[in-house]
Amino acid sequence: MSGAEDSSSNPPDLVNENTTSTPTPKMETSKTEDSGGETDDSLVIVDPSDVVTDSPPEALQIFSIGSEEDAYSFTFHEAKLQSVLAKVPEDCKVSVVSVVGAFRTGKSFVLTFFLRFLNLLEENPSLVEEDSQWYNQLESVGNKGFEWKAGSERNTTGIWMWNQPFFLNGGKLAVLLVDTQGMFDHETTMTLTTCIFGLGCLMSSYMIYNVDKRIQEDNLQHLALFTEYAKMAMASNETDRDKKPFQLVEFLVRDWQHFDDEEESAVKMAESMQAYLNDEVMQMREANDLKETREQINDCFQKVSCFGLCHPGTKVTKKKYDGAVKDIEPEFLKLLDLYCRRIFSDKLTPKIIHGQELGPQEFFNYTKAYAAMFADGAKFPEAGTMLDATASANNTNARDEALKIYKEVMDRIAGPSCSSFVNVQQLEDDHKHNVTQALEIFDARANFGSSKNIQKSRRDVQIAIDEQFVSYRKLNEQRNPLFGMEIYIIPLATAGISYLVKFFVDLTCSHNVCISTSQLLKEFMSFALCFLGILVITKFEQIREFYDRIQGMYKAMNQPPPKPKQD
Structure with missing residues (x-):
C-alpha cells in the first residue's frame, strides 16, 4: 500500500514537530545517569518529586528508533515516561489506549479527536453528556495535539505518549493515549515493524488496529504473527498457555464504503461493523492456514471487536487542509462521536498483566523491562528474553x-x-x-x-x-519517656549538689568569699532547674502518657479479684 494511496483517502497523519530527529541510541534515565554519560540499566524506582510535571500539554516521544547504522536500536526515554506517570496518583490504575497500523492512514488524526473529546469531558462533562454534537464547539482540530502535516511521507517515528493523563471513573482510572510509528512503509524492515507492533501491544490495554477500507487477510496475519509468539513467550507454564495474555484489539476500518444506507443511524452502523467482523472476517475457514490465523488471534485477545468510519470528506485529504471541523463530513463526525463514547466509557479497563491491574509505578516497571528487551530493533527478542523481562518486572x-x-x-x-x-x-x-x-x-x-x-x-x-x-x-x-534520662538526671543532680553545697557554706561560713560562692551556687542551681523545667515541658505529653500507662498497670495489678457468684 503506497503512501500516495493512503494519503489520498485518509486525513493527514498528526505528529509532534520533532518526529524526524533520530537521537543517539542510549538508555535515558533521570536517576542513574552520571557525569560521564553512563547509565545503570537496572530497574529503579524514580521518586516522582524528582520529575518535572508542569510542562505544557504535548506529545512526548517515549521510544525513538535508530537507523540502519546502529541496528535500529530502540531508545527508551525513561524520564519522559516518568514525567507522565508522576501525574497519576499512586492508588490510581492505568489504562493505555494506543493506535497502530500502516503509515499515512490517519492514526494521529483520530488520536487528536480523542484528545479534544477528553479535554471537553474534563472541562465540561455536562456538555459532552448532553450534546452529541460536542465537536461543533471546535473550530479546528489544529496543531494543539498530535501535530499534523499533509503529504504522503512518513511523519511519526517511534512511540509517542500524550503527557497529560485523563481521569475517568471518578478519578480511579488514568487514561494514557499512545501513538505509534506507521508500519509497512518503504524505510521500515519487517522485523522492526513487528517490534513496534509488539511493543505497542505489550503496553496497551485497548489497542486500535487502524486499517484502510476493509480488514484484509494480511492484516490478520500480521496481528497473529506477533500475538501468538508473545503468548508463548509470556506463558511460564502449561496453565498460562491456556490464558489470553492481551486484553482488547479493535479493528478501526477507515473509509468504510459498505454501510447499507447513508441515512442509517450511527448505532446501526456500529452493529453492522461488528457483524462484518464476526460473520465475514473472523469466521472459520476450511484452509488450515486461514483457520490457524483466526484461532491465534482469538486465543491471544480476550476481546476482538470492530468499528468503521466513513470517508471524512475530500477537503480533509487536501494538502492545504488546516484542520477546520466544518470541512469534515457530518456523518464522519457522528460516527467519531459514537466511537469516542464507546471507548472512554465506564467499561474501559486498566492494563492487566497476569491478572494484576497496574498502577503507575507497576506500568513503568513493565515498560522499562520491555524497553531493554526491544533495545535491538533489528532482532526480534527471543521467547525466553520476553518471559524473563516480564517475570523480572513482575517480581x-x-x-x-x-x-x-x-x-x-x-x-x-x-x-x-x-x-x-x-x-x-x-x-x-x-x-x-x-x-x-x-x-x-x-x-x-x-x-x-x-x-x-x-x-x-x-x-x-x-x-x-x-x-x-x-x-x-x-x-x-x-x-520512650525514659529514653535519654541522663538529660534529666544531670541537671537534677547538679541542682541538688549545688543546693547541698550552698546549704553547708551558708551554715558554716560568713566570709565575703563564702557569701559570693553561695550566690554563685544559687544561680547555678536556678539555671539547672530552669533547664530541667524546659525539658519537662517539651516531654510533658510523653511523660503524661507514660504515667497514665504505669498508673493503669498499677490499678490492674491491685484490683481485687471478682467475687464468685453465689447460687
Missing part, C-alpha cells in the same frame, strides 16, 4: 507492593507521625505479623518465571523490611 512490582503494605501498617504503629511509645515486645510482634502478611502478598504476585529469581527477590524484600524495621525501632526508642 519488582511484587516487591514494591509488599514493602508498601508493610510500611503502611507499620507507619500507623510506629511511623514518624506517631507520638506514643510502643512496648518493645509488642513492636517486635507487630513487625513479625506484618512481615508474614507482606511476604504472603509477594508470594501471591510473584507467581511466574524462574523460581531462583523469585526467591532472590523474596530475600530482597526480607532485607528491605529488616532495614526498615531498624528505623521504626529507633523512632520508637526516641518516644
Whole structure:
C-alpha cells in the first residue's frame, strides 16, 4: 500500500514537530545517569518529586528508533515516561489506549479527536453528556495535539505518549493515549515493524488496529504473527498457555464504503461493523492456514471487536487542509462521536498483566523491562528474553507492593507521625505479623518465571523490611519517656549538689568569699532547674502518657479479684 494511496483517502497523519530527529541510541534515565554519560540499566524506582510535571500539554516521544547504522536500536526515554506517570496518583490504575497500523492512514488524526473529546469531558462533562454534537464547539482540530502535516511521507517515528493523563471513573482510572510509528512503509524492515507492533501491544490495554477500507487477510496475519509468539513467550507454564495474555484489539476500518444506507443511524452502523467482523472476517475457514490465523488471534485477545468510519470528506485529504471541523463530513463526525463514547466509557479497563491491574509505578516497571528487551530493533527478542523481562518486572512490582503494605501498617504503629511509645515486645510482634502478611502478598504476585529469581527477590524484600524495621525501632526508642534520662538526671543532680553545697557554706561560713560562692551556687542551681523545667515541658505529653500507662498497670495489678457468684 503506497503512501500516495493512503494519503489520498485518509486525513493527514498528526505528529509532534520533532518526529524526524533520530537521537543517539542510549538508555535515558533521570536517576542513574552520571557525569560521564553512563547509565545503570537496572530497574529503579524514580521518586516522582524528582520529575518535572508542569510542562505544557504535548506529545512526548517515549521510544525513538535508530537507523540502519546502529541496528535500529530502540531508545527508551525513561524520564519522559516518568514525567507522565508522576501525574497519576499512586492508588490510581492505568489504562493505555494506543493506535497502530500502516503509515499515512490517519492514526494521529483520530488520536487528536480523542484528545479534544477528553479535554471537553474534563472541562465540561455536562456538555459532552448532553450534546452529541460536542465537536461543533471546535473550530479546528489544529496543531494543539498530535501535530499534523499533509503529504504522503512518513511523519511519526517511534512511540509517542500524550503527557497529560485523563481521569475517568471518578478519578480511579488514568487514561494514557499512545501513538505509534506507521508500519509497512518503504524505510521500515519487517522485523522492526513487528517490534513496534509488539511493543505497542505489550503496553496497551485497548489497542486500535487502524486499517484502510476493509480488514484484509494480511492484516490478520500480521496481528497473529506477533500475538501468538508473545503468548508463548509470556506463558511460564502449561496453565498460562491456556490464558489470553492481551486484553482488547479493535479493528478501526477507515473509509468504510459498505454501510447499507447513508441515512442509517450511527448505532446501526456500529452493529453492522461488528457483524462484518464476526460473520465475514473472523469466521472459520476450511484452509488450515486461514483457520490457524483466526484461532491465534482469538486465543491471544480476550476481546476482538470492530468499528468503521466513513470517508471524512475530500477537503480533509487536501494538502492545504488546516484542520477546520466544518470541512469534515457530518456523518464522519457522528460516527467519531459514537466511537469516542464507546471507548472512554465506564467499561474501559486498566492494563492487566497476569491478572494484576497496574498502577503507575507497576506500568513503568513493565515498560522499562520491555524497553531493554526491544533495545535491538533489528532482532526480534527471543521467547525466553520476553518471559524473563516480564517475570523480572513482575517480581519488582511484587516487591514494591509488599514493602508498601508493610510500611503502611507499620507507619500507623510506629511511623514518624506517631507520638506514643510502643512496648518493645509488642513492636517486635507487630513487625513479625506484618512481615508474614507482606511476604504472603509477594508470594501471591510473584507467581511466574524462574523460581531462583523469585526467591532472590523474596530475600530482597526480607532485607528491605529488616532495614526498615531498624528505623521504626529507633523512632520508637526516641518516644520512650525514659529514653535519654541522663538529660534529666544531670541537671537534677547538679541542682541538688549545688543546693547541698550552698546549704553547708551558708551554715558554716560568713566570709565575703563564702557569701559570693553561695550566690554563685544559687544561680547555678536556678539555671539547672530552669533547664530541667524546659525539658519537662517539651516531654510533658510523653511523660503524661507514660504515667497514665504505669498508673493503669498499677490499678490492674491491685484490683481485687471478682467475687464468685453465689447460687
